[in-house]
Amino acid sequence: MKKYFILTLLAFSFIAQAQVTANRFFYELTYKPKKDSAKVEKVMMSLDITPEKSIFRDYTAIAQDSLLQIKVEAMQKAGVFKDLSKDYTMPKFSFKIDKAYPSMEMQFSEEVVNGRSTLYMAYKETPKFDWKIEAETMKIGEYKTQKATTKFGGRTWTAWFSKDIPFQDGPYKFSGLPGLIVKIEDADQNYSWELKGNRPVKDFVEYTYFQKLQSGGMPKTIDMDRAKFEDKIIEYKNDPFASVRGQMSKEVLAYKMPGSDKTVGEMVKEQEKMLKDLYSAVDNPIEMQAITTKKKK
Template identity: 25%
Template sequence: MNWKILFRTVSVVMILFFNVSQGQNYKVFYDMVYKTDSSDSETQKKAMVLLIKDNQSKFFSQEQLINDSVIIEKQKTNGKALKKYDYNFMTIKDNQEKKLHKFNAILRDLYKITESMPVFNWIITGETKTINTFTCQKATLNYANRSWEAWFTTDIALHEGPYVFNGLPGLIISLKDSKNNYEFSFSGLKKNEVLNVDYLSTKPFEVTAKQFNKALLDHYNDPYREMKAGNIKVRWQDEDGKEFKPDYKELTKTEQKNIKKHNNPIELTEAIHYPTK
């Protein structure tokens, strides 16, 4: 057997398969289970989707994807649709420019932070198991003060994963941190979808991480500022439907307590140091 010819043939097939995969559009669906309060056993569940098109990918909620699709269709006929603001955990990875765009919302304001794409120092082990009919291999990672366990499959030739994570030789099927605060589980995949990775239903404020942290602290210090100023209209009603004027001082104390309690981001290095009093 001519091993040189065989090696070249295999190499060409692998390259062609990779190029075909890269040339297709994908929707990868994940179930996300997480704790907003690390000291509480209560978890929340969110249906997420990863859009992959050429050298870009976008990770965000399925609810926001559906809402964006409705808005896009309405705009074709000059119609209007109710906007949702389910932007937390949303990221856009630009693998060509090596840029990572993170999005977060405070009330109805969307903030965009652009960073260099992180380099993940994955440790790939020899451990394997089957998940959702896929043969998967285990990898571990220490990133942003969390220890992660990932299971990826080379059955799907996409070097992608949920949130900011990528860089393994296959699609990440399962990902969780060692303290069970965050877990992502693959739930489905669709090929050749018509995708618009760049679409945002509202224009974001482009800020640095430092500026966004200040915005979070400003919101903490006066969480009802926009309502008190009349920029956000709210009708306060009691159980009988009678309108009343709220005690913003007491509401602020309650909301500040709630903000402090739910300060458990995926990247622990991004946790905000709120005032102790």
């Protein structure tokens, strides 16, 4: 049975209050981290579609969550600290995009360290895409798709959407076509998302076990206007552990974790370096006017 037929049934099952609470679409992102380099990287991202909204994010953390939960719970039970950093791959992208249905109001949020927990800084907007739908069609995988173009974020984008998948949504902020976007890329091929598969997700939860653990419960989201958000993100990425250092005394930083030779201070420095390396790895933003990490003067 064709995938689009299955997806159509799933779409109607949402209306019928079926047990399936989300449909997860997997998009492979091929991108150029550095604008002055031809080197490309790839990462899997997910678009989770629920009756109320969609959620788009890096799939890396979700893919590791169950295994990480087992290891953390075993460590807690044993009462001995174990450095799990080598068992955990940091997501390349820390943003999350929620699109509310049917308004398509979007909330763009970034996960940040705040003291001893994490939270999301966010802004809201409702992007308006001036799509130009063309007659050209193309087969991508199992999907018959149609071409559409638009300008967004200082780039020109070409999308291929399928009317056989009845969701007017797509990767990143893109939406508004009469079918799910199967592939979209900018004219210079800096960013290219392509649908690679999908599956239903029962008992869907928005936040991972690890996110809840870091936040001491449900992560907090702080909404602000975009200008303030961009200023705050620049400040945070220049010094991601400023809030952590401010809450830890010299005695705490010198404390050794149970069962480990590492001090809290050493762990903080390692995590700080990891985050700084992550943020400095990309200087070619999806939206050309978007914020990139600035070097301290």
